[in-house]
Amino acid sequence: MKSKRSLKRSNQNSESRLEIQRLRLTVFLSLPILLLVAGCSTNTSGGSSNQLPYGVISPKEAWSQIGKTETVRYHVSKTASSNSGTEFLDEKLNYKSGFVTVIFSNVLDRFPLDPAVKYEGKTIDVTGVIKQYGGYVEIQAFDPSQIHLVG
Numbered sequence: 604m605k606s607k608r609s610l611k612r613s614n615q616n617s618e619s620r621l622e623i624q625r626l627r628l629t630v631f632l633s634l635p636i637l638l639l640v641a642g643c644s645t646n647t648s649g650g651s652s653n654q655l656p657y658g659v660i661s662p663k664e665a666w667s668q669i670g671k672t673e674t675v676r677y678h679v680s681k682t683a684s685s686n687s688g689t690e691f692l693d694e695k696l697n698y699k700s701g702f703v704t705v706i707f708s709n710v711l712d713r714f715p716l717d718p719a720v721k722y723e724g725k726t727i728d729v730t731g732v733i734k735q736y737g738g739y740v741e742i743q744a745f746d747p748s749q750i751h752l753v754g
Contacts, residue, residue: 662694662702665733665740674730675742676753677702682719690718692727692750703741704729704750714747726753 655661655676660668662677677694680701684690688708695701704727706718714721728751731742744750 659728662740665702668733669735669740670733672730672732674728675702675733676726676728678726679704679722679724682723684719692718692722692729699737699739701739703739705741705743707743707745710745713745718744718750722750722752727751728753 659674659676662675665673665675679692679694680696681693681698682691683693683698685708688711690706690708690711691698692704692706693701694703706714711718729742729744730749731744734741734743742749
């Protein structure tokens with residue numbers, strides 16, 4: 604015959620095992636929800652299925668982030684230079700309707716390769732303070748470390 608103490612210990616062990624099973628079930632059932640929430644928090648670009656990594660925004664999202672330091676991912680559709688030698692990495696053929704990375708002529712010597720040649724036709728992540736100028740949004744790049752090729 605079991606003593607009261609051994610019955611109590613046996614009941615505690617059963618309760619512990621039951622609690623562990625409940626915890627496992629809770630974790631198992633919560634996993635799909637956590638994955639769904641994580642997937643919903645991933646930024647997406649436009650209507651495509653391209654997902655942006657955490658902390659990277661699209662040019663469209665940049666409009667609501669003026670004055671903040673962000674990383675913007677976009678495809679450089681065209682490049683241009685001003686008479687003063689400033690380089691522009693344009694998201695769209697009409698720069699006024701898209702996002703632009705501006706590299707002033709006084710910092711171009713910091714870039715080992717001509718930015719127009721290196722980045723035109725490629726997708727980049729550019730990090731810096733988002734500004735609005737002349738009806739478009741831009742980031743001014745002062746150092747090559749601000750711009751990274753994607754892929």
